[in-house]
Amino acid sequence: MGIAMSDKQFGDLRKIIYTRSGIHFPDNKKYVLESRLGSRLQELELENFEDYIAFLTMGPYQQDEFQEMFNRITINETSFFRNEPQLDVFEKQVLPELLEARKSTKRLRIWSAACSSGEEPYTLAIQIHRCLGLRAADWKIEIVGCDISEKVLEIAQTGVYTDYAMRTTPTLIKTRYFKQDGQQWLIDEQIKKMVNFQLHNLKDRLGAKRFGTFDVIFCRNVMIYFDDAMKDTVVQCFSDQLAADGTLFIGHSENIRTSNQFAAMPIAQGFCYRKVKAVTKLAA
Template sequence: MSRQPRSTDKTARPSGRSASALAVDDLRRLCAFLYQRTGMIFGESKRYYIERRVADRMAATGARSFPAYFSHVEADAGEVEHLINIFTVNETYFYREEHQLLCLGRSLLPGIVQHKKPGDLVRIWSVPCSTGEEPYSIAIWLLENWPLVDAYNIEIVGSDIDTQVLQDAAVGDYGTRALSRLPPDVVERYFEPTGDGQRRLIEDLRESVRFTRANLVDTASVAAQGRFDIVFCRNVLIYFDDASRLLAANNLYDALRPGGYICLGHTESMARISKRFDLRRFEDAIVYQRPGEGA
């Protein structure tokens, strides 16, 4: 991966806000670039947030102006990856929206496995998965609460557009805040102290989840993941505009097997995005289903 050399002349390199202040056209250009590649909407209202992050990448690459930095972005796929990483939102913790985990065990999985035989594959997708708390929560919840967990071949995949969080997820180190919703006995069983105030998920659990890069507005990227019985896609569509939401919804529809379910964040509604899904009201949660008999 090529990198522009860092300048050693501190007087020549702009610093602070003056270095990263973007002209109106430059801001629009960057926001259009991010939108095209992520579906996320940025604009003038988030100028300070944008400029701070651009300043970090300009310093890292030695770029002395935004046009110089953007030329570097256009020429280096690795820098595109870094740029996208710094603009993703990664707020999460274990057992977030626990009612959906209850629904998973009490309603969704029973509906899925009625069309399968013992030993058959059940695929569950967490996208975006951030630093792994959500897919690992699914694995822990099933071990703790679903009596049939050993009767089927369960594959859990966690995907994100941010490559840095995928690396962090594979390591499996978490602090007190990430673990705060877990029962203390669960923390003791599945997380080992690392000596620096954090805990590391035990190896067996880390190996139970496979992590991949995926972009919800890139049809080929989603298709490469295969089809799933259940998808957790929470709190990402709120960052998209209508066109990106519809594209993501269509990609998610195609990623589901007939009869499969998708769980969204509590402020999100698939009914306002696409009519292709059936709304299903279960005891613990409202979810959306791809029509058709499960396979």
């Protein structure tokens, strides 16, 4: 039997988590915190969640413990080439337009926000590499992958994956861009060099300024954990960090309020988003 969490402790803890990260745990997810943090209480030899909350919020180890907690409570489900129809739109429509628009600078910057263990940004790197072909050497491509969990970023930085991570990867891609070593798949060194991983909390809108401007932002399958207020913060951040003619992709089952900053553009299986000003200009 694990350590039980009272409703009051759950309420206090989820408020702390929300304030810090924007991640909202609804009433029916108490068991997630209880089970994922129960083992942490045992490691720390704490008797109950009240002591854990005090340890988290008052002790000298606050910063480290918040990190440890996010490593444990985040849902990091991902895979290479996840939701291929959406990625096809990126590769076959958005990317060619962008390469044309940036042909004088030959510089392209992509942000994979909430990238988990790196499968998404590496997928984008593979797509860009495949699209550029022999021209790849002439272009400066920068892909930034960020996440709130240090644990998943450590995996991302190794570039070594299991069969599970490869479950939605086309065979041709496996052969061309990975080396198989027993049960492991090693990403091609050229692709690895295109991606730079950074610890970043999407709640920290101003902290994202350090990344500079991006031509495309992918933020998929994380908004589901945020409420409207947090989504608004994140959307404002993306509006600040996206080039005027840039494109935002979110998860195909997710939505954002679009009125001020972004307009929805219908694509296969959903929408991508463009800045309102760019859309108005296109329509004029």
